[in-house]
Amino acid sequence: MVRSILFIMTVFAFTQTNAACPYDPNCLSNPYGAGSPYKADGLMNPYSQYGSPYSNKSWRNPYATQAPKLYDQNGNYRGRLSTNPYDPDSTSNPYGRYGSPYSTDSINNPYGAGSPYSSDQIFVYPDE
Template sequence: MKRIIILPALMVLYATATAQNYLGNLSSNPYAPNSTTNPYGAGNPYNPNSISNPYGQYGSEYSNRSANNPYATEAPKLYDNEGNYRGRLSSNPYDPDSTSNPYGRYGSQYSPDSINNPYGAGNPYSSNSPSNPYGQGLSIYGDDD
């Protein structure tokens, strides 16, 4: 009986510790409603949770959670449609998980896990690829407070 009581408490604790905001999809498809290149969808610069909003926590060049801050350490995370982690959408070239780190797993043009590799995760013919103009791209999640 005690296990039944403890297990739901641990599940609630885990769910609150991993809470994340869905910010849209990193995609070059300007017609997809959740695409960050759609100015009327997830790429709307007036949306407070958009990575395109220069005054929001995920788009400001000063926020530690921003994709546009070159010193950010808590930038938004990228996931494909199977739930595989694809790094952090960050302009920080020193963060090991950053998509802008040319020597890291998720930023190197030679890594199969990198969106910068046209033969790996960045394959323009893959529906998960952010460079496919007809695909859905990668899901972007920001850490919640």
Template sequence: MTGLVRVAAAIILLATTSGAGAQYLGNYSANRYDPDSTGNPYGAGSAYNPNSINNPYGPYGSPYSNRSASNPYATDAPKLYDSDGNYRGRLSSNPYDPDSVSNPHGRYGSPYSPDSINNRFGAGSPYAPDSPTNPLGQGLRIQGEDDD
């Protein structure tokens, strides 16, 4: 039984760490009550949080940073992951990035793709627990890259 516990702990550790330089930025969610939600103005969504996507002066919220979710030309925007660890695209306002949630023709931005948070019948369903549009859900994990 001890070996099984060690294997489970190793799997959990690998699932929660996605590599060197990765930074957890909170959850992309409409949940105003969850402290890890970007929808909570006093939690991860605070404009005063240095790593918040809502901070216009931080690296992940500045309209000028290449790592920002709000820079329409960013190429290194934060990545989104669901609760199972599946990649759900980049949280980016860049409409030309193939992985951007703002690309209306891409896999993660099209309102017709099941993997898109813009599809209200797919990954963007307000009833799915890890959907960013669920007002009481967990949302999607936001992973940014640190400077190396």
């Protein structure tokens, strides 16, 4: 059984979240919590299944098809946290709904879901 892993991101860029949640254990910008490179199932651990550049479940693998999914605090799907530019749901697909800087559903849109002024938190879940 796959455990659900919850990570909190307030905006799409990890560097922008430092002021928002540096002490939250579920925040990716906390280097001693979810953002630790030593956390066994962490996104920032290059040897975990979610952080390895070779795992099909990793956000770092540009060919991954089961990258972690993003949801906002209202339960709206925000795509896959992925470096795969060909996946239609990838946040790295500049022509896709969730990667385009012009789509209101994209965390890459500074005036939409990815606004640094938005109070909405983004949650990252592994693909089951």
